[in-house]
Amino acid sequence: MVREWDPRNASSVEIASLLDTLNAVLAADLPQDPPWRESSMREYLAEVMPGERRISWVAQDGPAADGTPGPILGHVHVLLLGGIGVLEVLVHPSVRRTGLGRDLVKLAARRVWDEGFQSIGVEVVGDTPAVAFYESLGFAREYVETRSVLDLGAVDWPALTEMATGVSAGYHLEFCPGGPPDDLIEAYARTKAEVRDLDDGELRPSSYDPQRLRDSLDTLHRRGMKPYIVLALHEQTGEVAGLTEVVVPAQHPTRADQYDTIVVQDHRGYGIDRAIKARMLLELRSAEPELAEVQTWNAQANEAMLKVNAELGYRPDRDWCEYGVDVGELVHRLDAHR
Numbered sequence: 001m002v003r004e005w006d007p008r009n010a011s012s013v014e015i016a017s018l019l020d021t022l023n024a025v026l027a028a029d030l031p032q033d034p035p036w037r038e039s040s041m042r043e044y045l046a047e048v049m050p051g052e053r054r055i056s057w058v059a060q061d062g063p064a065a066d067g068t069p070g071p072i073l074g075h076v077h078v079l080l081l082g083g084i085g086v087l088e089v090l091v092h093p094s095v096r097r098t099g100l101g102r103d104l105v106k107l108a109a110r111r112v113w114d115e116g117f118q119s120i121g122v123e124v125v126g127d128t129p130a131v132a133f134y135e136s137l138g139f140a141r142e143y144v145e146t147r148s149v150l151d152l153g154a155v156d157w158p159a160l161t162e163m164a165t166g167v168s169a170g171y172h173l174e175f176c177p178g179g180p181p182d183d184l185i186e187a188y189a190r191t192k193a194e195v196r197d198l199d200d201g202e203l204r205p206s207s208y209d210p211q212r213l214r215d216s217l218d219t220l221h222r223r224g225m226k227p228y229i230v231l232a233l234h235e236q237t238g239e240v241a242g243l244t245e246v247v248v249p250a251q252h253p254t255r256a257d258q259y260d261t262i263v264v265q266d267h268r269g270y271g272i273d274r275a276i277k278a279r280m281l282l283e284l285r286s287a288e289p290e291l292a293e294v295q296t297w298n299a300q301a302n303e304a305m306l307k308v309n310a311e312l313g314y315r316p317d318r319d320w321c322e323y324g325v326d327v328g329e330l331v332h333r334l335d336a337h338r
Helices: 012-029 041-046 101-116 129-136 157-164 182-194 210-222 273-288 304-314 328-334
Strands: 002-005 052-059 074-080 084-091 119-125 140-151 171-179 225-234 241-250 257-265 295-300 315-326
Touching: 002 101, 002 210, 012 041, 012 074, 012 084, 012 140, 041 052, 052 101, 052 241, 074 101, 074 225, 084 101, 101 119, 101 328, 119 129, 129 315, 140 304, 157 171, 157 304, 171 273, 182 210, 182 257, 210 225, 225 273, 257 273, 295 304, 315 328
Parallel strands: 084 119, 257 295
Antiparallel strands: 002 052, 052 074, 074 084, 119 315, 140 295, 140 315, 171 225, 225 241, 241 257
């Protein structure tokens, strides 16, 4: 049984069942990734940025003999933002290759088409069955990043402490748990806007406008995702010369997500990138004692940041790819495949 589904009013049993399927998918496809927890899972699935909408469906097994609902074996949601629908599909490994994934994509694609959107994008993890699945549906690879993972248990902390102090004179670093202070929001947004073409795929856009940045931080908190920021401030002008962002999700608090790391063009060459990332790791060590790993994504062409990551101890893990397809073509292809 496939039905439209709203996590805001779903039962706790359904949330737990969906989490079981998510963790079964991780165990099959990404066995080195930590399992997700139920903490703030409902909020993670429900909360979106202003102006965005998420539409979800679940595929549920038939009820048991006593009438209790069966487990959720599949889930699809599409996030409508800008001019694109961002797709995410989960199918329990026990029911793969049954056509369920295709049916879920068809359902979401038809809704995206009806909503007037022209394209669908999806993040696809390299070396998983999802690659062949989406390519068989006509999705084309449009952007590739490398995910790297840092094991905090293997970090050389004395060396990291030295890196954190390696920024040139004229700059000082500031740690901001929860997000940048409000008096720096506009300077922070300007820094992000100046290098908006670095490491930004279409499916995970950054926030360059001050109000959108505030909305983004608020949405992270509502989803149970705690942001941490380290800023490099230029002492002469007070401008944000560099920044790095890490988010620790309540859903997998042992592995944090490194978001943007940016150094403004005029301030490059002063050791800012290495220092702010090293300082972040030192702060996280005490702020998040449960944290064991940090994962980050970088464009393969961004050799400078890949070099910094390697010096900090990050190890390349997998390709992380964005795929896209024209909605009309996808709907036509799926309608023709009966």
